[in-house]
Amino acid sequence: GAQALEAAEFDSTNLRRAVQRSRSRLSAPPSGAAVIGRAEDSDIVISDVLASRQHAYLVPGPTGMEIHDAHSINGTFVNGTRILSAPLTEGDVVTIGNVDLVFNGEILLRRAQAATRTGGLEVREVDFEIDSKRLIHKVSLTARPGTLTALIGGSGAGKSTLSRLIAGATCPSSGSITFEGHDIHASFASLRSRIGMVPQDDVVHRQLTVTQALNYAAELRLPPDTSKQDRAQVVAQVIEELGLTKHADTRVDKLSGGQRKRASVALELLTGPSLLILDEPTSGLDPALDLQVMTMLRQLADAGRVVLVVTHSLSYLDLCDQVLLMAPGGKTAYCGPPDEIEATMGTTNWAKIFGMVGADPDEANRRFLAQLKPPPAGPEAEKPADLGAPARSSTRRQFATIARRQIRLIVADRAYFIFLALLPFVMGALSLTVPGSTGFRVADPSGDGSDEPGSVLMLLTMAAVFMGTALTIRDLIGERPIFRREQAVGLSTKAYLLAKMAVFFVFAVIQSAIATTITILGKGAPTRPALLLGSATLELYVATAAMCVAAAMVGLVLSSLARSNEQIMPLLVVSLMLQLVLCGGMVPVTNRIGLDQMSWAVPSRWGYAAQASTVDLWTIEPGPLAPKDRHFKHTASTWLFDVGMLALLTIVYAGFVGWRSRLKRH
16 A cells, blocks of 8 residues: 655655555545545545545546545645645645645645745735725734734724734735735635634633533534544643643633633634734733733744734733834834834833834834835735635534533523523413413403403513523623634534524523413413414413514524623613513504504514414403404414414524624625
């Protein structure tokens, strides 16, 4: 058999006899092909966690060598473009995971062996404008592997904007940004696994332990053919590198600020990125923790990575290889080693330097440019190409992972879980406070309980609405930074939302069953004939559950609209009050201009109507107290229309949440 090579070189003359033995694989390679992959018995071994076990094939073609993708998860790229198959010519760069191989016509070589060309990060004359306002102005930066670079400057100088440009989250208006010879924006699909971005907010679920959080992240980010043992090994290595071994089984909310930041960095290291960008990692930390974080970044850079850190802290800049001082307007005031700034600024006192730069940013920029040796002119940057479909694992696999994580998150938040568990019992019991013993039987118009059926349904309606909305309203806003980061590295928005909705659906159905059962045990079952399902009790439950599920979607809508956790309670109160007024059980809304039209958009309107149709409220609550709403009729078509409206609202609200949650790239 062919000799396995450690992703270094493979002579094409050996290809025709490379694979002549049988292998137990998902699909057989083409005849005469060499297998490239992570498996140890591959002809070309790629030791990278993002490579599939059987990733690609090298095949001799009629006009030369060809490379074929073997249905890999993270894709095979030739010169930055994802391919299914492509001919290879001399100088082509094949990218698999974090590994670059160069084809020289006969042999595949590691890129480092083939040419050094452009190592690390190159930012050339980058401009960025929004609405004719220039936020970044002609910024250039070179950062080599093994270096730590600090982006500093006053508030509004464009530090975070520049970091987003370098991370590929935003496209520059002009100029170019390359990493390891690839244009970051033109080749983003193939590069994003090499770029780790740690935002200012912690991107780790606080309810989970460090190991649990990393395991779920590894399931989402690593190829699906990575075994559980291999994932555990990757997680253990990352935990050890960041000094979190003693805290591996500690909940994230029990960690110190510096340890939480290490956990956020650990998520990014799972895929072995060679460029790591951190936005304000020391914000809010005391000086001791500040030093710990900066020392950690120094160690990460010393391991061969390019590390960029946006920071306001100036205490430990001596740990950096270079600093980029940005002036207001996104201009460069200084770029170089921190101990050489005196030659440009005339002082090493950072307070004075910031004062001078803030007072006259144009002069600071001119002074820097006058002393700067111009770099050799690079080629004209090409317009960013279509990034193509993002490389990620299957939606089904992501769905399963997110669903399991969501259940664990709910259960791990003990106070909230106890609240959700007790809520249906409390809300169901409230319906028993309605005076009277008529229940859902025909009421005596002269009796004290003549309005009992309608009142019981009102309380059951508000129980369903409150349970559904409270179940979901905290969710999206609570983990928005986490979701945005996972989305940027390949998490499917559809898989994420569908998994959450499926879990919430199950919780809503269970809560509705408990509240409805308590109501029926206390007030009796509906006495009128069933309409469609053969049991009036079942129809009452279905109406309540459908309303609770629709209300859960309303909660997700509000959560997607909220800008902070502080807005959640006001939104919840306003939502509940609107649904109370518009449900049609307390205030008549039929044929009332404004109220009638508004009521069509709220779940309580159709949930109460379906319940009223089931129990035949027109008949059992006679007299002027009975609201004669056309949607309360005790007919199968009316009940089906009411429940159908709940289903429609659920779909519409879910679609809105999906639209709000879509990946935005500027």
